[in-house]
Amino acid sequence: MARTIVITGGTNGIGKALARHYTELGDQVVAVGSSEEGGRRLREEVPNAQFVRADLSSLRQTRDLIERLSTEHPVIDALVLAAFRFNAVRVETDEGFEHTFALYVINRWLMAEGLRDPLEKAPIPVIINLCGAGQGGKIQWNDLQLKDKYRGLTATMQGAAASELLGMAYSSERTKYVLYNPVFVATGLHEPFKQPLRGLVQVASAVFAQPVAKAVPPLAALIDHPPAKPLTTWKKGKPIDLAVDRNEARRFEETIRTVTQSALP
């Protein structure tokens, strides 16, 4: 039977490669991205995927998307969280959040929580959070919005640490939560940077990064046969042990719940 796979960031890179893989198998794929350009590219390259345009750094648009997906897809077999953008300088969203925090942290929590019901109705539901798990990221507890000292890498590492904590805090009898770090995949990682860094990242990517098609099989294996444990962490297809503090996870989830509720009354 055809499955329903929702992929945020499904219009480029690893998300788009997964969209192609599953539409070729006859599954129903919903790929979410923020730009019409990404949607056009998806329609050309993966015509059987459904494109939904939403800016997932917006909490309101995320809420609307969740409502729409829950109505149109009462059963969701897999939720792949892959929407990401590296911000070299601090960007604040209209709702007052640092952009990386809104997209990489709040959006992922909202999607996982908001789509709980359709996921629980699937035979073997799974959430795949594509992130930098296991890289030693830290939560900047004193300045979550990085107002005082912004660095793109600090924001990215905080997002990775947040994924680990939110994965730990997610509780479900049925839906498995998978943190997946693809490590270095050639997807256009150089694009956000200015020269000369842009050229350096492009060369490093050409030499060291894995082609995007190679990143798909280990991810597809986890979607097709989710692990038995509620939370597992993987780096480039191999399971890793990750020590995540349960108390910090609870505290962090509570913080996200509170900031979200105040922004989305």
Ligand SMILES: NC(=O)c1ccc[n+]([C@@H]2O[C@H](COP(=O)([O-])OP(=O)(O)OC[C@H]3O[C@@H](n4cnc5c(N)ncnc54)[C@H](OP(=O)(O)O)[C@@H]3O)[C@@H](O)[C@H]2O)c1
């Ligand atoms: N590639 C790697 O080496 C690597 C390494 C470690 C972790 N990861 C993780 O793997 C995931 C996928 O990485 P990737 O390299 O494949 O990504 P990518 O090629 O840069 O694609 C990012 C996707 O996110 C979408 N997106 C960006 N901002 C958005 C927004 N505000 N709202 C909705 N969609 C948005 C983009 O579409 P639009 O531009 O149209 O919005 C695009 O579809 C990311 O979470 C990343 O952190 C990747």
